[in-house]
Amino acid sequence: MHRVVLCLLILNAHTWAEEALLARKIEALLPTKAAAANDAEFLRRVWLDFDGGIPTPNETRAFLADPSADKRTKLIDKLIAAPRFAVRMAEAFNVMLMERRGENEVWKSWLVECFKTNKQWDTMVREMLAPDFLDEKQRGAGYFITRRLEKVGQQDTDYPGLTRDVGRMFMGIDLQCCQCHRHLSVNDYKQIDFSGLYAVYQNLKLQLADDKHKTPWLSEGLIAAKYEFVSVLTDKKAQTAPRIPFGEEVMIPAATGDDGWLVKPDRKTKEVGQPKFSPLREVAQRIPAPENALFAKNIANRVWFILIGKGIVEPLDLHHSENPPAHPELLELLGRELTAHQFDLRWLIREIAHTQAYQQSGAHQRHLTAEQQLRAFLIATGERAHLEKNTKPDMTVDAFKYSLTDFEKAFTAALANPAKEPELAANPSLRSALFFRNSDHVQWALKLRAGNLIDHLAKQTDPAEELYLTTLTRLPTAEEKAELQSWLKAHATNKTQAMADYAWALLSSTEFFVNH
Amino acid sequence: MNPLCTPRDHTFSRRAFLGGGLGLLTSPLFAEAMxxxxxxxxxxxxxxxxxxxxxxxxxxxxxxxxxxxxxxxxxxxxxxxxxxxxxxxxxxxxxxxxxxxxxxxxxxxxxxxxxxxxxxxxxxxxxxxxxxxxxxxxxxxxxxxxxxxxxxxxxxxxxxxxxxxxxxxxxxxxxxxxxPDNLLRHPDISAEQDAARNELRQMLDQRFAKQREKRVVEANASVFDMADKLMARADIFDTSKLxxxxxxxxxxxxxxxxxxxxxxxxxxxxxxxxxxxxxxxxxxxxxxxxxxxxxxxxxxxxxxxxxxxxxxxxxxxxxxxxxxxxxxxxxxxxxxxxxxxxxxxxxxxxxxxxxxxxxxxxxxxxxxxxxxxxxxxxxxxxxxxxxxxxxxxxxxxxxxxxxxxxxxxxxxxxxxxx
Incomplete structure (x- = not known):
């Protein structure tokens, strides 16, 4: 039996690109049970994953009609090479890393640039963890830390929150409970693991943008001694130098007083000073390193999650020995190979996309993110180009009352999860239902306007085919065609409105909300 | 007009009670409603x-x-x-x-x-x-x-x-x-149109549920149903008429x-x-x-x-x-x-x-x-x-x-x- 499966795997494997070696190794570990996704399902999925939107009816028709055996490989490669890929990945990583803390253009363009140039993940993380605020190309990366150190009302600067997030995002470990004592349910996590990082981040100070710095930036204090901490459970005192979780302590140089400063602080000139010893840079070198196995495993698991909809380890930020991966060999393989490939994310994404696990039917059905929904909605309604051009909205003219930014804001408000929580699943909510049902944005996009979906459908002899291809990336069944016909007949007094209502029902349906 | 009564017809109306005077308090009808x-x-x-x-x-x-x-x-x-x-x-x-x-x-x-x-x-x-x-x-x-x-x-x-x-x-x-935002029906949409297209959406979802994971459709259906119920009772947020x-x-x-x-x-x-x-x-x-x-x-x-x-x-x-x-x-x-x-x-x-x-x-x-x-x-x-x-x-x-x-x-x- 196993041999038969293996033979099939090998046969299948040959039809795909020869160089997709990791993909073949993954498949050897993961025999898939479900049937492969059909062409239409596959098409919609890869578009949503790598473009962030859905294909047009013509793109769909061409793909469905293409008889070549390697059309899926070609499509994956085409989408990954397209400019949209960088934007879509930037969106996904923005949501993952910032957890809906608000938008920032400098940060967003840094992310887009990273994916455009396929910057290695370890380099990206070094730039985020020890940002060079004077380098125009890098300073956007600093937002990861600076945003988290902004004061909220009367609350203290959230150094513990930043410490926690560095562990969560870059090593897949949530050390929150270790701020005050050893972790009560995770034996691997100790108070020293939190404290070693906390020693670094509590030493930062958020500085406002000034003549030299175009963005808020960070200054470091002088660290001359180890950081002391006490367990609230045992009252036991301990100390640590800056240290990454489970790693070695960084040696604190013996310099004292003025010797410790590269640039001395000076109140008169408002110079905040710069110490010779920078724990921030030390840690930023040690976390994204091949020796730190959790660094590679964490990102492999997160990329797997973005594409497959489920982590190999879940929760994504709870890697530890008593929470083993669903498939230990798979995570091991991904981490190892990614390290060997210098943390090349585009390579990893492409390999995963080439596996049967990615291409099976219905297995990872999930709701679209707010960004995917917006793009899919605007492509389907044919209003995207119009909104993109309209940078200066004019409330007095109906056709020009919205810009793309207005739509981005409205869709995010209605569909995104609450801030500061991992967005693991975009759950439908009362808010999203009311938005689709009653909002002016949705209503506006479905008004008859030259060049949009409703206008386009009015000119079709077979509107059902065009409507289903546009919204759901598939052809309608005979039953569905008949239903549309009888709907239009029943509402013959106002055909435009009847068509808009049918489009509304499809765009508000679950089938539109999920990937396929 | 729907010949069948809806669940709401059975719920006890406070206004009916208040308007009914004190005699109603002790009536068996009231006890039953309670x-x-x-x-x-x-x-x-x-x-x-x-x-x-x-x-x-x-x-x-x-x-x-x-x-x-x-x-x-x-x-x-x-x-x-x-x-x-x-x-x-x-x-x-x-x-x-x-x-x-x-x-x-x-x-x-x-x-x-x-x-x-x-x-x-x-x-x-x-x-x-x-x-x-x-x-x-x-x-x-x-x-x-x-x-x-x-x-x-x-x-x-x-x-x-x-x-x-x-x-x-x-x-x-x-x-x-x-x-919540968007609670009221859009002014361009009539009540009949709103209800009709919403029914259509439900029908499409029910068919989709047959071929897919029920859970996904149910999650969607439940929030749309709730939206429906809340829209019908938008008055509860309005204290200005009290x-x-x-x-x-x-x-x-x-x-x-x-x-x-x-x-x-x-x-x-x-x-x-x-x-x-x-x-x-x-x-x-x-x-x-x-x-x-x-x-x-x-x-x-x-x-x-x-x-x-x-x-x-x-x-x-x-x-x-x-x-x-x-x-x-x-x-x-x-x-x-x-x-x-x-x-x-x-x-x-x-x-x-x-x-x-x-x-x-x-x-x-x-x-x-x-x-x-x-x-x-x-x-x-x-x-x-x-x-x-x-x-x-x-x-x-x-x-x-x-x-x-x-x-x-x-x-x-x-x-x-x-």
Missing amino acids: KQRDKQVLFVWLDGGMSQLETWDPKPNTEFGGPFRSIPTSVPGVHFCELMPKLAKQMHKLCVVRSMCTKDNAHSSGVDRIQRGDPKNRGVPYPHFGAGVAKLLGPGSSGLPPYVWIKPGSGGFRAEDAGFLGPKYGSLAFGDGKP PERDRERYGRHDFGQHMLVARQMLEAGVRFVKVTSYGWDTHGDNFNAHAGMVPKFDQAFSAMLEDLEASGLLKTTLVICLSEFGRTPRINGHVGRDHWPEAWSIAMAGHGVKHGMVVGETNDRGTEVKAQPHDIGAAFHTWYRALGIDPMKTEFDNAGQPLPIAHDDMLPIKEALA
Whole structure:
């Protein structure tokens, strides 16, 4: 039996690109049970994953009609090479890393640039963890830390929150409970693991943008001694130098007083000073390193999650020995190979996309993110180009009352999860239902306007085919065609409105909300 | 016109009752309507920690008693702090437990611990009481969201309140008591058109559900249904049409107006209504702060009790009022009181609990509970019992693992149960 499966795997494997070696190794570990996704399902999925939107009816028709055996490989490669890929990945990583803390253009363009140039993940993380605020190309990366150190009302600067997030995002470990004592349910996590990082981040100070710095930036204090901490459970005192979780302590140089400063602080000139010893840079070198196995495993698991909809380890930020991966060999393989490939994310994404696990039917059905929904909605309604051009909205003219930014804001408000929580699943909510049902944005996009979906459908002899291809990336069944016909007949007094209502029902349906 | 009657035709109309005069009160028809009415909960949360000494459990003329006097209540022998004259007149409706003794004296963890009933650690987050009730009793015949939360500030849906029960049972918060965005039908769409296209959407979803994972479609369907129900009752957010006198009685402050919206929600049949008032964390200037806040609480909470009684809803509604802890008897250097989970009070009224009852007692200085202290787990047992749910026989289902609905080593506060 196993041999038969293996033979099939090998046969299948040959039809795909020869160089997709990791993909073949993954498949050897993961025999898939479900049937492969059909062409239409596959098409919609890869578009949503790598473009962030859905294909047009013509793109769909061409793909469905293409008889070549390697059309899926070609499509994956085409989408990954397209400019949209960088934007879509930037969106996904923005949501993952910032957890809906608000938008920032400098940060967003840094992310887009990273994916455009396929910057290695370890380099990206070094730039985020020890940002060079004077380098125009890098300073956007600093937002990861600076945003988290902004004061909220009367609350203290959230150094513990930043410490926690560095562990969560870059090593897949949530050390929150270790701020005050050893972790009560995770034996691997100790108070020293939190404290070693906390020693670094509590030493930062958020500085406002000034003549030299175009963005808020960070200054470091002088660290001359180890950081002391006490367990609230045992009252036991301990100390640590800056240290990454489970790693070695960084040696604190013996310099004292003025010797410790590269640039001395000076109140008169408002110079905040710069110490010779920078724990921030030390840690930023040690976390994204091949020796730190959790660094590679964490990102492999997160990329797997973005594409497959489920982590190999879940929760994504709870890697530890008593929470083993669903498939230990798979995570091991991904981490190892990614390290060997210098943390090349585009390579990893492409390999995963080439596996049967990615291409099976219905297995990872999930709701679209707010960004995917917006793009899919605007492509389907044919209003995207119009909104993109309209940078200066004019409330007095109906056709020009919205810009793309207005739509981005409205869709995010209605569909995104609450801030500061991992967005693991975009759950439908009362808010999203009311938005689709009653909002002016949705209503506006479905008004008859030259060049949009409703206008386009009015000119079709077979509107059902065009409507289903546009919204759901598939052809309608005979039953569905008949239903549309009888709907239009029943509402013959106002055909435009009847068509808009049918489009509304499809765009508000679950089938539109999920990937396929 | 639909020849069949809808569930709403069967729900008891408060207006019909009020308009019917007093004779109706004793009629068998009324009794029947009351019995059919779903049980409901009003949960008043005074965030930060209300001082028991300036409210339910005064200790005048003692070391830590503070400057206020105590006043007699409608139940002989029971005294409240003088800052609550209106509630003092309603003590005969209340059940006050003065022997609360809980474990957490931090806000960050305490708020959650108390609202989740502080059960034994099972490695999964427990649901808030509201989510538990939403799960065990459902939305009821109103079809409205089962767990709503009226609070100052921002609104939104809080899935995490549901813990392991899953996001469906989270709380729907109405910030500043305002309706959610996009609640009203778009002016360009007629009612018939709106209904017709929504039916079409349902039909498409039902077909899709046949070929796909049901769960995904159900999650979508349930929020659209809820949107439908809430749109039909958009009036419950509108207090502007209420008599001027009502708005005055509840008080023209946030808490008062939010309680008024809460009353409308209860009347509309929402299963569980939580109302939060912030700012009770009086580490400094405790007495002036309480002198400012307690009378507002006294005004709105007593108006609510009066109205629930007049409409008959108090018979079917369990009313609960508490904080994450009480405040220290010792007065600190800033004339404030700090966090004190060791000995504090909660108040209840309505369905399932005794009326005019005081349970437990603190010592003369108010520092400790005399005799039997009660943890929050015992309060959860009491509340579930009061709602007719037996925690010994009912369990939550955590993805196949049965878990107790309240702390397994605790028992209800027997003296409090009717």
